[in-house]
Amino acid sequence: MTLIDTQQQFTVRRPSEGKSSPADRSPSSLLPPAGHFIGGSFVPGSSSDVIDVIDPTTEQVIASVQAGTAADVDVAVEAAVTAQKAWGATTPKERSEVLNLIANIIEANRDAFETIESANTGKPRTVAEDDVASTIDTFRFMAGASRALTSMAGGDYATGHTSVILREPVGVVGVITPWNYPLLMAAWKIAPILAAGNSIVLKPSEQTPLSTLKLAELVAGRIPDGILNVVTGQGRTVGQRLSEHPDVALVALTGSVVSGQAVAATAAKSVKRVHLELGGKAPVVVFPDADLRAAAAGVRNTGYWNAGQDCGAACRVLVHESVAAEFTEHLVREVGTLVVGAPEAGADVEIGPMISRPHYERVKESLAEAAAAGLHMAIGGSALEGPGYFIEPTVISDVPAGAHIATHEIFGPVVTVETFASTEEAITRANESPYGLSASVWTRDSSLSLSVPKQLDFGTVWVNAHLVLACEVPWGGFKGSGYGRDLSLYALDDYSRTKHVMINHGA
Numbered sequence: 001m002t003l004i005d006t007q008q009q010f011t012v013r014r015p016s017e018g019k020s021s022p023a024d025r026s027p028s029s030l031l032p033p034a035g036h037f038i039g040g041s042f043v044p045g046s047s048s049d050v051i052d053v054i055d056p057t058t059e060q061v062i063a064s065v066q067a068g069t070a071a072d073v074d075v076a077v078e079a080a081v082t083a084q085k086a087w088g089a090t091t092p093k094e095r096s097e098v099l100n101l102i103a104n105i106i107e108a109n110r111d112a113f114e115t116i117e118s119a120n121t122g123k124p125r126t127v128a129e130d131d132v133a134s135t136i137d138t139f140r141f142m143a144g145a146s147r148a149l150t151s152m153a154g155g156d157y158a159t160g161h162t163s164v165i166l167r168e169p170v171g172v173v174g175v176i177t178p179w180n181y182p183l184l185m186a187a188w189k190i191a192p193i194l195a196a197g198n199s200i201v202l203k204p205s206e207q208t209p210l211s212t213l214k215l216a217e218l219v220a221g222r223i224p225d226g227i228l229n230v231v232t233g234q235g236r237t238v239g240q241r242l243s244e245h246p247d248v249a250l251v252a253l254t255g256s257v258v259s260g261q262a263v264a265a266t267a268a269k270s271v272k273r274v275h276l277e278l279g280g281k282a283p284v285v286v287f288p289d290a291d292l293r294a295a296a297a298g299v300r301n302t303g304y305w306n307a308g309q310d311c312g313a314a315c316r317v318l319v320h321e322s323v324a325a326e327f328t329e330h331l332v333r334e335v336g337t338l339v340v341g342a343p344e345a346g347a348d349v350e351i352g353p354m355i356s357r358p359h360y361e362r363v364k365e366s367l368a369e370a371a372a373a374g375l376h377m378a379i380g381g382s383a384l385e386g387p388g389y390f391i392e393p394t395v396i397s398d399v400p401a402g403a404h405i406a407t408h409e410i411f412g413p414v415v416t417v418e419t420f421a422s423t424e425e426a427i428t429r430a431n432e433s434p435y436g437l438s439a440s441v442w443t444r445d446s447s448l449s450l451s452v453p454k455q456l457d458f459g460t461v462w463v464n465a466h467l468v469l470a471c472e473v474p475w476g477g478f479k480g481s482g483y484g485r486d487l488s489l490y491a492l493d494d495y496s497r498t499k500h501v502m503i504n505h506g507a
Contacts, residue, residue: 010392012384013341013349027119030112031063032213036072036232039079040225042217046071051206051232056122056353057342057388065209068233073241076201076229080172081247083226084199088169092147095195098223099143102190103136105218110136113211117183118343120210122352122388125343127306134469135187138487141471145489146195151498160506166499169197170273171249173495174242176235176263177212178255179205179355180309180411185254186212188475190228192491193252199227201248203238207356235259243267250275250495257480275494276482277475279409280311280437283430284466285452286319286327287423290442294464296330298442299415302467304338304393307352308413311481312438314466316406318426321419328397328417332379335415338393340384351413353389360389363412370396370405380413407433423452431457436478440466459485 035042045066053063066072087095106113113135114128123131154164173193177185182204193200204212209232216230231238239259243251243266252275253263260276267274284303286295303314319327341349354360364383371381380394393413399406406416420426430439440462441452453461459477462468469475474485484494 009336009379010338010340010384012386012388012390013339013345014386015342015344027062027116027210030116030214032210032217034064034066036066036068036076037213037216037220037228037230038072038076039083039229040220042220043075045069051234053120053207053210054356055119056355059357059387059389062119063210065206065213065232068203068231068238070237070241072231072233073201073238073245076231077172077245077247079226080199080201080229083224084169084172084197087194087199087224087227088171088197090197092149092195095197096143096147099139099146099191099195101222102215102219103139103143105222106132106139106215107136109214109218113183113214116214117211120208121179121182121355123306123343124341124349124352125347126350127352128343131181131184135184138184138187138471139191141487142191142195142492145492149489149492158502160504162503162505164501164503166501167496168499170495170497171198172247173198173200174245174248174251175200175202176239176242176251176253176255176259177202177204179208180306180311182208183211183215186215188254188486188491189252192486193495194227196492196495198249198495199229201229201231201242203231203233203235203242206232206234235262239263240266244269246270248272252484252495253277254486260482275484277484277486278311278437278477278480278482279411279435280313280477280481281316281407281409281433281435282312282314282438282440282458282466283433283456284314284317285426285430285439285441285456286317286323287426287441287443287445287448288320288323289444290323291444291464292323292327293330295442296327296334298440298466299331300334300338303415304335304351304413305467307354307391308415309355309411310467311409312460312467314440315410315415316433317415317417318420318429319417320426321421324417324419328378328395331415331417332395335379335393335395340390340393342388351390351393354391354412355389357389359411360391363391363410363414366405366410366412367391367394367414370403373403375399375403375405378417401429402432409435423448427452427455434480437481438462438467438477
């Protein structure tokens with residue numbers, strides 16, 4: 001087998017080099033107002049401190065946002081408490097109309113959201129477009145789903161007593177969203193939380209707050225004041241206060257395991273509910289009968305989507321030893337075709353930068369550790385020169401069982417390849433990760449396609465596919481990947497509570 005020469009395999013395409021560069025899409029004229037969004041309008045924070053927002057492709061400051069304080073959170077929660085009383089009393093039809101209105105507003109401003117998201121995160125245009133389209137679909141789905149909820153049938157379960165099951169809002173929900181999908185992850189939380197009749201205080205990532213603030217700007221005055229509030233700032237301040245605030249009934253977080261542990265520990269003191277969608281290390285189990293070309297193409301598309309900064313990324317391949325060499329050759333050839341660059345550098349750019357300097361350094365450190373351990377870089381393996389936080393798309397082959405890089409989240413454009421000898425070994429090795437978010441199985445064997453997913457300890461398991469999502473089906477994990485479900489009717493369950501009313505009519 002001859003693998004592609006890794007020397008100078010990738011370069012960063014800059015805007016001036018783009019073959020099909022779009023027209024100037026500077027976000028400067030699209031930026032949302034400064035301040036926190038509380039009670040339906042933008043207000044200054046209690047502190048003069050600000051946080052710079054960096055374009056990861058250029059390392060230049062594109063905006064500054066307020067560094068929120070605990071006092072700012074308190075003001076936002078007070079607004080949310082007031083608004084929730086009326087909002088929670090609305091009918092599903094009325095809430096549905098508001099969600100559809102939000103979807104319409106996003107759709108009418110699609111280009112603005114795509115531009116802001118690309119500028120803030122460095123996402124290629126195709127990724128930003130998919131994010132915005134999925135955001136719109138999330139609101140539209142929840143608008144319909146909120147009107148079609150079912151519960152246990154009312155009836156006489158005790159003699160002379162009729163029971164009725166009510167579904168109620170939980171109240172004010174604190175939301176903490178991540179930097180990798182700022183707008184979409186906000187939608188995954190906002191849509192079901194509002195649909196269930198709750199109000200929200202949301203803290204976006206301090207690294208990527210702009211699209212969430214833009215959403216707040218555009219819905220201001222068009223949805224009830226106070227049902228959606230946004231406080232920008234650091235997790236250790238704003239997130240901490242949300243987690244401990246006595247008037248916050250539930251905290252929903254998408255983020256790292258460390259962040260989830262901190263939120264859960266703080267929330268436990270007041271026994272408030274917690275919804276956690278945390279990290280992942282998705283195994284891709286390739287059996288010897290699989291279509292190896294299709295599997296390699298699948299890993300190319302889903303292991304490197306959003307530069308691998310995806311908790312469901314197809315980043316850990318377990319391939320049967322009899323076909324490992326052939327599969328790796330296919331995969332390296334596929335990965336070698338990826339185009340790295342800035343979002344303005346052409347419609348064919350597929351790999352953007354890491355989100356920040358600290359994350360870029362963490363990914364570099366992981367690659368350096370793998371190289372020092374003697375692991376084989378089949379392609380890539382290095383940072384790329386010039387401004388921006390770019391890492392080469394990387395395949396590390398012949399990775400031994402238990403290697404740190406194969407079991408812990410890197411969150412970059414890095415895929416590892418291991419081998420297995422038996423189905424039992426494949427299942428055991430796939431499950432050895434501390435995460436349990438998602439996995440995939442590649443086989444033409446109908447028996448394996450049914451039996452193996454049942455034995456994999458992951459919240460979502462695809463067969464002959466990976467990272468295919470739909471609003472109708474749930475997303476969430478086991479083990480270190482957290483608990484609770486996004487999307488689907490299960491999300492509406494998570495953000496509501498059931499009350500049993502029993503009426504004695506036999507007296």
